[in-house]
Amino acid sequence: MEKQELQAWLRLTLSTGVGNENSRKLLAAFGSVQAIFEQSPATLEQMGSAKLARAIQTKPPNLTAQLQMTLDWLQAGDDRRVVALGDTAYPSALLDIADPPLMLYLLGKQTRLLDAPSKHSSSHLAIVGSRNPTPQGETNARQFAKTLAGANLCIVSGLALGIDGAAHDGAMQAGGNTIAVVGTGLDRVYPKKHLELAHRIAQQGMLISEFPLGTPPLTANFPKRNRIISGLSLGTLVIEAALQSGSLITARLAAEQGKDVFAIPGSIHSPQSRGCHALIKQGAKLVETAQDVLEELNLPARDTAECMPAVGEANPWPGSSSLAALTTALGFDVVSLDTLQARTGIETPLLQAQLLELELDGQVFRLPGGLFQRRADA
Template sequence: MKDDDALHAWLALSLTKGLGGEGARRLLMEFGSPEAVFAASIGSLKSVVKADVAAEISKGIKKEDIAPALSWLEDGNNHIVTLADNDYPQSLLNIPDPPLLLYVKGRLDLLNRPALAIVGSRNATPQGIGNAEAFAKSLSDTGLSIISGMAHGIDAAAHRGALRGQGGSIAVVGTGLDKVYPAANRDLAHLLAQQGALVSEFPLGTPPLPANFPRRNRIISGMSAGCLVVEASLQSGSLITARLAIEQGRDVFAVPGSIHAPQSKGCHALLKQGAKLVESAQDILEELGGLLVTPASTPAVETLEIQGSCGSLLDHIGFDPVDVDTLKTRSGLTIAELSAMLLTLELNGLINTIPGGLYQRIH
């Protein structure tokens, strides 16, 4: 990481009202660095950006604007990487609009590991969720990091599968990293922050605005060597990620499904457009063979010893689908305790999540 003055300038530039990524890149090309931008005269700034933006920059770095980010950085697990940092994902330098900087919570070493994006429908079928977890686990065990967006459905399943493997997982989100969206994935977000990484280009405090998610999708595809769409309708936002992957020169893979299933229509459309049909992780590995790495010492979720409260909870779940309220009554645990234990059991491959908020034992 660079010195404090340089970091302050990067932060201030990224937070400048009305500037945007394109304007910031023009300024950096003209002046060379954020510090030089803030040292430039208003006349020279006006030759590059609009007058109101130039006037805003000429006011200098506002300490009150960057203070929240600097306070956030006091946590040793929080990081900010800029275009000038070695830790910045090198693959993003090859896309048309790389973010000026990234907020990162978790492991910086994952940002430049060979990676694959796994995306798909929020309203996934049980089969789709199972497929996403299986692909993610198998690919992660080869050393690939799995990148997704931490949405419900396929995204969350991909993260869970990857965390059971050796390659780690990165969630690229559409909010500031001081927020978790969707809130139901709070436990997953916590686990990703500890064993993987959460990444965002959006400043702290940014809410989950609809326009944010297509923008973050370019980072998901841009950080990845390829994009696997497991299950998607024709309206699924994951098709945006696939389109961006194609535009960025990445491989796109799709899992076929029933011709009668709405959640397969998007995958079939991609296959008609030239996406590679895959039935197993090996199909992807054959395409990405040059990227394979020896599995690193990623702290995968430890195998759970079925004892104590977790063991009792597993007995309460059984092999028939059951909801959280029933489990709360059976176990006597609080909702917070249940959420943590259910996530642990699921990450260890002992239970499945079923649409409708149900859980089912599989081992």
């Protein structure tokens, strides 16, 4: 994109009071972004209102600085691009959603990931969920992403803590592809805890944002970016979500876009399962294995054993050896001693002693087969 065209696009997106819908109308009427700013006030008023005409004619005060920042960012590496609506490189999947972003900032070496699915490129699947998952939920996210990425699905998520981060990591562990759609400018990483993960995604996949460089992590921007996550994907898989959850926004947008919605059920006692259960009641497809997703999408199924969630897979627990940390690590599902040890890293004698203490206190039930379950209200 040439400098003058980039400046015009930045001016359009930074102009207060214009918005995506008016911008698309102006683009359709005048043919190019530069032509919009060549129109007379009277012509612009005919397109909307005097207020819109004034907004278009008022140069954003930060335009010059934003343009220079963007040019410097683009020149810092060959792994970054800016594409705009109407560009041949603009992802075709986003043209079908109700509110396609005007501009996309791209960072990563795998630019082909935005191509339309073909025999040479993967399809896309969104995996989203709670920022505060249970240990089993995080394990499920990582394992499902590994298996589905191994089946040539590019995993799309939002770089958030919890399920999102585990899904990105699982896809890359499998040597697969992943796309992170973020709610900040691409010169920032949020949460900071995912700085290393973001760098890995830039090397093995791609990061995408519709927000100008320098945009901080504003609360309103995260639900907004969810339409891009679902829009890029064939379907959306929700792994643990509370009833008031941004993941349910992504699922709703996916359904409105005519995409498949999948949900993994969980314990009836876990607040993090209620969102998934609500989705299933509303018609989402109940998923127990990755093969369920592949079959629904009419993609080649893999070996059934590979598609099962790893119930006892090691998942290093970053907590301490305190009873509170152990209670959290238990989650709400039935777990074995080996699984708890893998999650917590606590030596077996101490772990058994702590479980006995929790059992005597009525917070944990010991089940047949050497299994344990946390009390629902513990």
